[in-house]
Amino acid sequence: MKKIILSTLVTFLTFTIAIAxxxxxxxxxxxxxxxxxxxxxxxxxxxxxxxxxxxxxxxxxxxxxxxxxxxxxxxxxxxxxxxxxxxxxxxxxxxxxxxxxxxxxxxxxxxxxxxxxxxxxxxxxxxxxxxxxxxxxxxxxxxxxxxxxxxxxSAVIQFSRGMPQITNNTISFNENPAIGSAANSAVSAYIFNNIIEGNNQANRNRPQINMGTTMAAEPLQIIQNTIIGDPAIDEAGGIAVANFVGGNINAIIDANTISGNRFGITILGEIDSVEITNNIITDNNIQGDPNIGGSGINLNSSAIGPDVIATGNEIRGNHWGITLQGSASINLGDDAANPGGNIFSNNGNGGAIYALYNNTENAIEAKHNCWIEGQQSTPEQVEEVIFHFEDDASFGEVTFDPFLCGVLGVEENTIENVSFYPNPVKNEINFNALVSIEKVEIYGVQGNLISSETISLGQNKISINLPSGLYFVNFSSNTQSVTKKMMVE
The missing domain is CATH 3.80.20 (24 nucleotide stem-loop, u2 snrnp hairpin iv. U2 a'; Chain A)
Incomplete structure (x- = not known):
């Protein structure tokens, strides 16, 4: 009997020593x-x-x-x-x-x-x-x-204060959003050159970048990221910045590619300064219900404040191009500091095209934009894709003239103005050849040349047959060249 007890005790002691x-x-x-x-x-x-x-x-x-x-x-x-x-x-x-x-x-x-x-x-x-x-x-x-x-x-990387740096990362397929901050935190993060894909796998009503209030003197910067939705996750948006607590929104959202989400960019609440520039915002409509989502850019504020400045964005294939709610206001181009240059194409639902839906009482400056890509439009045609005072007298008027599409002035006819779509790419890209393009080259992320194609006169598309991932596409003429980021699905 004693021997059995001793053996059991020794075994127990050995086990306890191994406990972490x-x-x-x-x-x-x-x-x-x-x-x-x-x-x-x-x-x-x-x-x-x-x-x-x-x-x-x-x-x-x-x-x-x-x-x-x-x-x-x-x-x-x-x-x-x-x-x-x-x-x-x-x-x-x-x-x-x-x-x-x-x-x-x-x-x-x-x-x-x-x-x-x-x-x-x-x-x-x-x-x-x-x-x-x-x-x-x-x-x-x-x-x-x-x-x-x-x-x-709340998010796989969740912030509470300061100016954190999130650069050159791949953040993908996490249960929660990729990057977030609390509603009452003052966070002015620098979010640069990340590939953000398929986050919010829990499929809650959250965007992949989900930020609250910012510091007053330092902007939140969301720059040159690729933000791609997962077709199986229909509740995940692209970027949201929200002020529900009376803090500050000071933000720069520039040169991002946002595709395949429930919505592209949304700004909620009172703002101090927001610039939305040079983004490519395409096909953010995966939920399929235009009554609750699908805007390329959505602004919703309960109080009149400074205009959001939007310049040089390419907004295509969403349920809505830009929607304004409450007391929100936007400057899409004027005769002073904002050159406009936003491009709209095929943002629509229910058989109608809505490049801009002004659901507010505010008058909107929206000059020098391309409202119907690929054609020289008449004022009557542009009027058809903008919802404002002319459609409902309770809403503010949108001043959209002058507008432009297709042919730029001679001084603007540089290869820097070349754009391509869709991006992300599946099997081909279409490009706007505003100058004579002679060659299109595709490079990998390590700088290795993958393909090179000579472009014939009038050609405006090339086929793509590449594995999913990030690439760079170089457009060149005999005197100029420009390289742009390309995501292949």
């Missing part, structure tokens, strides 16, 4: 590697070659640093959380942070206020997202994919 322990760095101003943590607490991190397994919760104290500067894979056990009060740096060529079991995600990362976070060249997947409470945060050239609710439930 949480670990907190000692707050002594030291830089720790994962090897250092494994040495200090071998039941928190185990090592096998260049594969590290985090078995317990890890906390980085205020004065300490955890540095990952070699290529490795960090596996994190189910429900485990990395909390950072100090400094966390990932800076190597290739670091993968993933779950021990992809079907049983880890809790994610929580970056506390005043922590300092730098992440480069990392793949972060199958976790609970990045909850960013600090002002000092940057993530670059990384992939964030297949994450679920955990440390954050």
């Amino acid at each position: 322990q949480d670990f907190t760095t000692p707050d002594t101003g030291v830089t720790w590697t994962l090897d250092d943590i494994a040495t200090a607490s071998p039941t928190t991190i185990t090592i096998s070659g260049n594969e590290y397994t985090l078995l317990g919760n890890l906390t980085i104290a205020e004065s300490d640093t955890v540095l990952i500067d070699s290529d490795l894979t960090l596996l994190i056990a189910s429900e485990k959380l990395v909390t950072v009060f100090g400094t966390f740096t990932v800076d190597s060529d290739m670091v993968t942070i993933t779950a021990v079991d992809e079907a049983d995600p880890y809790e994610g990362f929580r970056f506390e206020e005043f922590s300092e976070i730098t992440i480069k060249n990392a793949t972060i997947q199958y976790g609970g997202g990045l909850r960013v409470l600090t002002e000092t945060f940057s993530i670059d050239n990384s992939t964030i994919t297949h994450n679920v609710s955990g440390a954050t439930t």
